[in-house]
Amino acid sequence: MSNIALSNEEIRRYSRHLIMPEVGMAGQRRLKQGSVLLIGSGGLGSPLALYLAAAGVGHIGLVDFDVVDESNLQRQIVHGTATVGKPKTASAQARMHDLNPFVEVTTYETQITSANALELLQPYDVIIDGTDNFPTRYLTNDASVLLGKPNVYGSIFRFEGQATVFSPKDGGPCYRCLYPEPPPPGLVPSCAEGGVLGVLPGVIGTIQATEAIKLITGIGETLVGRLMLYDALAMRFRELKLRRNPACPVCGDHPTVTTLIDYDQFCGIFPESSTLGSQDAITPVELAALLQSDERPYLLDVRNPYEVEIATIPGTDKLIPVDQLQERLNELDTALEMVVYCRSGVRSGRAVELLKSAGFRKLKNLTGGILRWSSDVDASVPRY
Amino acid sequence: MAVTITIPTALRQYAAGKATVVLEADNVGALLRGLVEQHPTLGKHLFGEDGRLRSFVNVYVGDEDIRYLAGEATPLQAGETVSIIPAIAGGTR
Numbered sequence A: 001m002s003n004i005a006l007s008n009e010e011i012r013r014y015s016r017h018l019i020m021p022e023v024g025m026a027g028q029r030r031l032k033q034g035s036v037l038l039i040g041s042g043g044l045g046s047p048l049a050l051y052l053a054a055a056g057v058g059h060i061g062l063v064d065f066d067v068v069d070e071s072n073l074q075r076q077i078v079h080g081t082a083t084v085g086k087p088k089t090a091s092a093q094a095r096m097h098d099l100n101p102f103v104e105v106t107t108y109e110t111q112i113t114s115a116n117a118l119e120l121l122q123p124y125d126v127i128i129d130g131t132d133n134f135p136t137r138y139l140t141n142d143a144s145v146l147l148g149k150p151n152v153y154g155s156i157f158r159f160e161g162q163a164t165v166f167s168p169k170d171g172g173p174c175y176r177c178l179y180p181e182p183p184p185p186g187l188v189p190s191c192a193e194g195g196v197l198g199v200l201p202g203v204i205g206t207i208q209a210t211e212a213i214k215l216i217t218g219i220g221e222t223l224v225g226r227l228m229l230y231d232a233l234a235m236r237f238r239e240l241k242l243r244r245n246p247a248c249p250v251c252g253d254h255p256t257v258t259t260l261i262d263y264d265q266f267c268g269i270f271p272e273s274s275t276l277g278s279q280d281a282i283t284p285v286e287l288a289a290l291l292q293s294d295e296r297p298y299l300l301d302v303r304n305p306y307e308v309e310i311a312t313i314p315g316t317d318k319l320i321p322v323d324q325l326q327e328r329l330n331e332l333d334t335a336l337e338m339v340v341y342c343r344s345g346v347r348s349g350r351a352v353e354l355l356k357s358a359g360f361r362k363l364k365n366l367t368g369g370i371l372r373w374s375s376d377v378d379a380s381v382p383r384y
Numbered sequence B: 001m002a003v004t005i006t007i008p009t010a011l012r013q014y015a016a017g018k019a020t021v022v023l024e025a026d027n028v029g030a031l032l033r034g035l036v037e038q039h040p041t042l043g044k045h046l047f048g049e050d051g052r053l054r055s056f057v058n059v060y061v062g063d064e065d066i067r068y069l070a071g072e073a074t075p076l077q078a079g080e081t082v083s084i085i086p087a088i089a090g091g092t093r
Helices: A008-013 A024-033 A045-055 A088-099 A117-121 A134-147 A200-217 A284-292 A326-331 A346-357 A369-376 B028-038 B040-046
Strands: A035-039 A059-063 A104-108 A126-129 A151-157 A160-166 A226-231 A236-241 A298-301 A338-341 A363-366 B002-006 B020-024 B057-061 B081-086
Touching: A024 A200, A035 A045, A045 A059, A045 A088, A045 A200, A059 A088, A088 A104, A117 A134, A126 A134, A126 A200, A134 A151, A134 A160, A151 A200, A160 A200, A200 A226, A236 B081, A284 A363, A284 A369, A338 A346, A338 A369, A346 A363, A363 A369, B002 B028, B020 B028, B028 B040, B028 B057
Parallel strands: A035 A059, A035 A126, A059 A104, A126 A151, A298 A338, A338 A363, B002 B081
Antiparallel strands: A151 A160, A160 A226, A226 A236, B002 B020, B057 B081
């Protein structure tokens, strides 16, 4: 294990590690020998990629299928303005190579799926979950448990983060012990809908990187069996106890999930989940023409008030956030032709479904929302 | 028995934006029912149609999960903190 050698250049580079007895030459050789798979090169993946490369983890794999977008750079610090539009894996790899040419970085520009997950995870010692959705989190968990690998978990929302290490082989719980089932789609907002403080993934991703380094070097006390909670607004860390559930379907005493399943289905996500068809949709160009005509429709915005301050469609008649719609139906008139919009068309689609089920008939959902209004009709409306 | 209950960011919009609520209750079930009485829209986020706590919402008394205590019957002491910890998935792509 520790017969791998460090060159004189590496010894100079890692000197601040080497002079600590807890790491020393043995720990640094373990890092060089170690391998980590980072699933997601976004907010959490950014500090992870940078610190793990800097620390000298010998082999780092990056899985991501996305490209760098301007709106990522508020928090995804491994990328830069120069790599906007480029694949996140290649963007991160270049930065990591510049930071530390002694580490090998393998990129997988693909989406992790039930078909490729075991093959992707197999070569690595430690798995890190830096993903942004429930299906991938359950997939990452189950694949890690099946392969007996520790899964360093981190998750964030707005000002709050969670981190732990799931490692049933060390006696700890897995993600399914903590949350046996995911929330139904739409009940918990995503970061794209809910927003996130840019430095928050920096804190949580750095905790994940710390845990990965401890797992590889074998020092310290890991987060196995403890859930770390961080509240950036209160600036408070708290710790909760996590226990392995003997009845867990994946890591329990009598597991019922022994191969990877369909995680979209498990999370209630179906390709045809919407009951809306093309007759329920209107494009921004069509709406713009209608707003100029005598048949001007009633324009309903279902976003949150603070989004209206960023951008709005001129002539909007009413604002009712989608979460309040059910309670405020009496403020709307079923007789009016109505167009419903939000930022991208997702929330307004939910709103149209809700209004239809409440008896409204003359409804259209604005396809692509205010984002497409900006690109197709009025470029002076900012995109956010 | 006055007990503090912490509301996670994701659910604060259904609790008038509050981060904590102080309520009188002898056990966890009564506490949660009292909370939902004050903030009815929280109800569907905490409880399923079967009236049971949803499986992506965990409730802790101090640092202990009520699933490993006495569930909703878990008794509460004055001054205790009860936390609602829902599953969050963000990593920000």
